[in-house]
Amino acid sequence: MPETLKNLPIESIINLYKTSEELLLVLDAEKNPIFLNKSAKNLFGDIKKITEIEHFFSFNVCILDREKFFDYNPIQEILNFNTLFSAETLFQLDSNLYRNLNIRSFSVQNKKIIILSDVTEKIQNISLKSLLAETEKAIEKLEKENKEFSELKEKAQTLAIRTGLINKVSNKIRDGFDIEEIIQTAVEEISKTLGVSQGFYAEILNNKELSVKHVWAAEKKEYIKVNKIYPDKDALLKNSLENKVSGTSTVIIDNNTGDSRPKLITPIIYNNEVLGILSFLHAASKKHWHTEEISLIEGIASQLASAINQAKLFNELEEQKSDLEKALLELKQAQTQLIQSEKMASLGQLVAGVAHEINTPIGSIKSNNDIFIKCIQKIQTSPTEEEMKNYSEILDDTLKVNSEAIKRINSIVKALKNFARLDEAEYKETDIHEGIKSTLMLINHEIKGRIQVIEEFDNLPFINCYPNQLNQVFMNILINACQSIKKDGAIKIKTEKFADKIKILISDTGKGIPEKHLEHIFDPGFTTKGVGIGTGLGxxxxxxxxxxxxxxIKAENNPDQGSTFIIELPVK
Ligand SMILES: Nc1ncnc2c1ncn2[C@@H]1O[C@H](COP(=O)(O)OP(=O)(O)O)[C@@H](O)[C@H]1O
Ligand SMILES: [Mg+2]
Incomplete structure (x- = not known):
């Protein structure tokens, strides 16, 4: 505009601005005001010298370079500049009157034209707007920060609650394997922490029914243990099973009951198998389940899943343990039975042998009795002196034979007694040789006529032992030795004395023990004698x-023939 005005005559400019809202001042060559339009007069009054208003101006925004910014007064600038000048200035008449003026000046025909337009409203509008916008921005930022802060606070609180809860449940899990107690603690603590109306755990039974076991009733502030199959199991199951794979929780509102409280169902899943569900009914005041609450319960559910699984494994182990204990007991019983049967077998052998041994002398006593009777009958028929002498010789001989037979029976009975030591089963000082001899006497029927027995006895001390048990050892080894000799052969029994021990070697000239059997012959049940003959227990x-x-005790094969059993016993 000033560019176009510049080319107009002064009068035209004055005319143009006479009634304008913009302020017009015209200064003469001496820079004294010669014209002020109405708007200018309104603001400045009827001024004679420009200096009267000069000090009311100050730069607000100016196009000058920065260093000069504070020192210059726009009016002075106008007076100094002959060229075009344009700036924005702040005009302050008193403490209340502030105007933002856009100031332009130029020279026309030796005169200075100053046009001022009041931009106060515009500027204030702009600054108000920008202030408003800035404030809004600040508020927005603050709100955002506030929200972030409260979120953070909430998160910290939830985290604290969550940690507390998880700690309680983990402690329970660490304390032991009582899964019922662990579940109870979990249900109770979740219910208390989240302030729900009701919470429970239900186990999923094999038939896919839900067995509600642990119920926390908030109204009663107590834990009640029930054991019922949940009535609306189908809806619940459907929900929990549908979420089986994803493992997520479901919120349902049970329309059947008309209860508007949302119920949260969280499946407890281990290895893709739903073990049970946790269910919590929110307090009446709450209409929604918060994501944080759900994830907290899910966290606990996953802990419970591994605890339940651990408990299951533990129970299985316990079952296996008791199965094993039972099996062990049965084994022990079977062993006792077997030992008993081996005892019966050796007893049978013993009795057969003894019966045989006793039968022979009894047989001769019996037949001697016939001779007795015949002799006595003859004596009663008044025989001749010659006959009488003959009969009494017969009687004499018979009596001798009888007393031999009785002696034999006696010695067998004595050997039997000695062997069994029925009267003295206790631990005592014993003559080992006596035991060996008694045993030999009792198995005489096995030896007689085919096996030569060689005794090489050292001068042994008495040793402390259970004599009847050691006799059983001799019997087993000697019978085995007899059985290993098919037809004829020999058994050598050798005893040796050492400083602190004695050694008994029983060798036979039997068939020997195959090398591969040597390490098994002492195993219970190992026999090469066939079913019904050997028990393998001896x-x-x-x-x-x-x-x-x-x-x-050990066994070895002899270099030439048969095998030897070597027993070493401490003397004390
Ligand atoms: N003197 C021996 N000579 C050869 N083999 C023997 C002798 N003693 C034991 N054995 C072997 O050891 C096995 C186990 O013996 P044992 O425990 O007494 O059971 P059993 O006599 O009932 O078979 C016998 O079946 C036999 O094969
Ligand atoms: Mg045997």
């Missing part, structure tokens, strides 16, 4: 007895 019992006496 040597295992010998092994146990010698072990009980703190001695050793």
């Amino acid at each position: 040597l295992s019992i010998c092994y146990q007895i010698i072990q009980k006496h703190k001695g050793t």
Whole structure:
């Protein structure tokens, strides 16, 4: 505009601005005002010299370079500049009157034209707007920060609650394997922390029914243990099973009951198998389940899942343990039975042998009785002196035979007694040789006529032992030795004395023991004699007895023929 005005005559400019809202001042060559339009007069009054208003101006926004910014007064600038000048200035008449003026000046025909337009409203509008916008921005920022802060606070609180809850449940889990207690704690603590109306845990039974076990009733502030199958199991199951794979929780409102409280159902899943569900009914005042609450419950559910699984494994282990204990007991019973049967077998052998041994002398006594009767009958028929002498000789001989037979029976009975030591089963000082001899006498029927027995006895001390048990060892080994000799052969029994132990070696000239069997012959049940003949227990019992006496027993094959059993026993 000033560019176009510049080319107009002064009068035209004055005319143009006479009634304008913009302020017009015209200064003469001496820079004294010669014209002020109405608007200018309104603001400045009827001024004669420009200096009267000069000090009311100050730069607001100016196009000058920065260094000069504070020192210059726009009016002075106008007076100094002959060229076009344009700036924005602040005009302050008194403390209340502030105007933002846009100031332009130029020279026309030696005169200075000053046009001022009041831009106060515009500027204030702009600054108000920008202030408003800035404030809004600040508020927005503050609100955002506030929200973030309260979110953070909430998160911290939830985290604290969550940590507390999880700690309680984990402590329970660590404390032991009582899964009922763990579940109870979880249901109770979740219910208390989240302030729900009701919470429960239900186990999923094999038939897919839900068995509600742990119920926390908030109204009663107590934990009640029930054991019922949940009535609306289908809806619940459907929900929990549908979420089986994803493992997520479901919120449902049970329309059947008309209860508007949202119910949260969280499945407890281990290895894709739903073990049970946690269900919580929100307090009446709450209409929604918060994501944080759901994720908290899900966290606990996953802890419970591994605890339940652990408890399951533990129970299985316990079951296996008791199964094993039962099996062990049965095994022990079977072993006792077997030992008993081996005892019966050796007893049978013993009785057969003894019966045989006793039968022979009894047989001769019987037939001698016939002779007695015949002799006595003859004597009663008044025989001749010659006949009488003959009969009494017969009687004499018969009596001798009888007393031999009775002696034999006696010695067998004595050997039997000695062997069994029924009267003295206790631990005592014993003559080992006596035991060996008695045993030999009792198995005489096995030996007689085919096996030569060689005794090489050292001068042994008495040793402390259970004599009847050691006799059983001798019997087992000697019978095995007899059985290993098919037809004829020999058994050598050798005893040796050492400083603190004695050694008994029983060798036979039998068939020997195959090398691969040597390490098994002492195993219970190992036999090469076929079912019904051998029990395979004889040597295992010998092994146990010698072990009980703190001695050793071993077998080896002889270089030439047969095998040798070597027993070592401590003297004390
Ligand atoms: N003197 C021996 N000579 C050869 N083999 C023997 C002898 N003693 C034991 N054995 C072997 O050891 C096995 C186990 O013996 P044992 O425990 O007494 O059971 P059983 O006599 O009932 O078979 C016998 O079946 C036999 O094969
Ligand atoms: Mg045997």
